[in-house]
Amino acid sequence: MSQNILIVEDEQSLAQVLGEYLSQSGFSVSILNDGLGVIDWVQNNHVDLIILDLMLPGKNGLDIYRELRVFSNVPVVMATARIDEIDRLIGLELGADDYICKPYSPREVVVRVRNILHRSVDDVKVTAQVLSIDEKTMKVLVKGKEVSLTRAEFGLLLHFYQHKDQVFNREQLMSKIYSDNRVVTDRTIDSHIKNLRKKIQSVDGEVDCIQSIYGVGYKFAL
Template sequence: MTRILVVEDEQDIASVLLDYLRHAGYEAEHAADGRSALKLMLENPPDLTLLDVMLPHLDGMSVLRQARAHTHHPVIMLTARIEEVDRLLGLELGADDYVCKPFSPREVVARVKAVLRRSAGQAAAASGGGDAIPLLLDDAHWRATLNGVPLNLTRREFGLLQALSRHPGRIFSRARLLELAYDDTADVTERAVDSHVKNLRRKLSAAAPSHDWIRSVYGVGFAFEAPTTSESNA
C-alpha cells in the first residue's frame, strides 16, 4: 500500500488529511514536528510526504533541505505563507508541488495522486520500464527530435528543453531556468523565458499534438510533463 507521511503540527488539520488519505486508499502516518519528520523521512522514506512549512523544532524548509541530501521521494509543501519567494524557495530546494492554506482536503488528495503518477512515470523511465519518452536530445549539436520529427530549435530553446526534460514533473522558476538554460543572462529577461517556452510548446505540439508537454504553474514557472502510459499507447 502507498505510504503517505503527513507532517503537520495542527492536530485538526492533520486529522482531516489523514482521514481523507486513508479513505482514498493510502496508508497515512503523522509527524507533528520537524525533527521526528526528518527521522521518519530518512530512516523509512514514505512514497510521498506532505510537509508543512511552519513546524516546531525544525521548520519545513530545513527538513526538506536536509532530506533532499539523502532521499528523493516526492514532497508536497503545505504552507500558509503565500509570498512568491517562499513558494520558489521550496521548489528550488526540491519540493515537487505546494498547496497554500486554507485548502480543500480533496484538492490535497488530488495533488497527491497527480504527483505520485508523475513520480511513477519517472521511475519507470529511469529503470527502462514502460514506454520511453519519445524525445531525443543531441547535446553536441543542439538538435532535438520528438517521435522522430526534428524540432528545429534555437540554441536557447534547446537549453530550456534540456533543463526542463531532465527532471519531468519538477517545477522550475523563471529565474532558475535563466541560470540553467542560458550561458549569458546579462541581456536575457524572465519575459524572454516566457517567449521561448511559447515557441517550444508550438514546436512540440506540431510534432506530438496529443500531449501538452510543458505545464505552466501560475506565479511560479514551468514543468516538463512526460506522457502517461495511456497517452503513449493511444
C-alpha cells in the same frame, strides 16, 4: 500494496482530517506533529510522499526539505498559511513537487497527491527505459546499448542518478569522485562531464542526462 504518505503538520486537527481523507482514498498515513524527528523517521521508514508544513516547532520545513534532499528524492508537497510565501518558495527553486496554501481542501490535496505519485511512477519508467546503471558491475546501458565509462565518469553519473533533484557545484562533485583529496581543478570536472555527455550521445544524440545550471553547476536531467 497501498502507498505511504507522511503528513508533517503541527495543527493536529488539520493533520487528522487530511489523514482520514487520504486513508479513505486507499493510502497508508503516518503523522508527525513537529520537525525534530522527521529526518530520522524517513531514514527508518518507507514513504512514497511527504506533505510538509513550512512552519513547524523544533525545525522548520525549509531546513527539513534541504536535509531530505541530501539522501532522498521522495516527492514533497510544501504547505504554508501564506499565499505570498508560495511565491517566495517557488522563487527559491527548491524543487518541491507542489505547494498548497492553508486552509486547503483535503479533497484537492488527495487529487494532487495522486497526480504527483502517478507522475513519479511514469518518470521512473521513462528513466529506466533510457538509462540503466548497475553499481556493482559499473555497467551502463543507454537505451539498451552499453556505454564504456571511466571510473570518474561512472562515479559522476551514479551520483547524479542517485540525487536527481539536486544541483551540485564543481567543488562538491570533485570531493565526491576524488575522495583521496588529490588536487584537481574545476576544468577537470567540466572535462569529465563533457566526455560523459559525448559518450552517452554517441549512442543516442537526443539523450542528455546532465543539465548545466549557469553560474551554479550541474544536475541530473532525465
